[in-house]
Amino acid sequence: MTLPTIRRARPDEYDEIARVWMESWVSTGLAEASDVLLTALRVRLREEVENGWSLFVAEDQATLAGMLALHxxxxxxxxxxxAPAYHGKSVGRQLLAFTRQLLPDEIWLRCAVGNEKAWRWYEREGFLFxxxxxxxxxGLMMKYYRWKKR
Structure with a gap:
């Protein structure tokens, strides 16, 4: 597999991005897929972009492999x-490397305590709790992390 291309998201992709977001979030075991959740994520995505999100996608031959939202x-x-079909294929690492290009000195994030796979990954990637x-x-307890360029 070749690595996906990371690029700015287009408004006509927002519904598909919300679907990828939901499927990935559901894969953590912290939520169940539903039309209600998908609708909420679609609404939130549009609101967040209007409020300053820089939204990017990882695209693999016209398939959305991941999404990245930055302030x-x-x-x-x-x-x-x-996207669950791309778990274990370095897409997350590629998105994080892209983030470090845009934010080369410092990055902070928060991650649900129950999403152990994610926060352990961020720790392996050099983020400090x-x-x-x-x-x-x-209503979720969140872990806060920061990475700083050495």
Whole structure:
């Protein structure tokens, strides 16, 4: 497999990006797929882009392999999700490397405590744990991480 191409997302892809987001989130075991969840993610995606998200996709031969949402002015990696069919194929690592190109000095993020696979991966990728805090939007306890260029 060749690595997907990372590029800015297009508005006509937002529904498909929300589907990838939902499928990846559901793969964590922290949610169940539903039309309600998909609709909420579609709405949130559009609102977040309007409020400053820089939204990117990893595209593999016209298939969306992942999505990445950043708040560049805050050095914040808000969302990084890989479609389940692409798990274990370095798409996440590629999206993170792309993030480090855009935010070369510092990146912070938060990750659900229950998403152990993700936060352990961020730790292996050099992110340092800073603390935990409840996310009032979804009621989940979140782990906060930061990476700084050495």
């Amino acid at each position: 560049l002015s805050d050095n914040y990696l808000d969302q990084l999700f890989v 800073e603390g935990e805090k409840l996310n009032p939007l979804n």
